[in-house]
Amino acid sequence: MSTTSLKLSDELKQRAVAAAEQKGVSPHAFMVQAIEQAATAAERRASFVGEAKAAREQMLGSGKGYDASEVHAYLKARVAGDKAVRPKAKSWQG
Secondary structure (H helix, E strand, O other): OOOOOOOOOHHHHHHHHHHHHHHOOOHHHHHHHHHHHHHHHHHHHHHHHHHHHHHHHHHHHHOEEOOHHHHHHHHHHHHOOOOOOOOOOEEOOO
16 A cells, blocks of 8 residues: 655645544545545546447447437336336437
């Protein structure tokens, strides 16, 4: 395990100490958890963006996509616990 030094403003350090006390952890543990959460969020966002770009490329290549109102109706039905038929991809290029 390596050591990293962080330079924090006095105000930010006090906020981190107070938040750590509230959580019942050390300031060090609080900062490690915060960095881990931020790294995980950044990784998830990068994955989401990558999947979105791939889906866009697939849509552009196939010329097919989903009608938003059909997708919304499908999701509402699923959330309500109702059976729903998955929307079908349709050609959107004229």
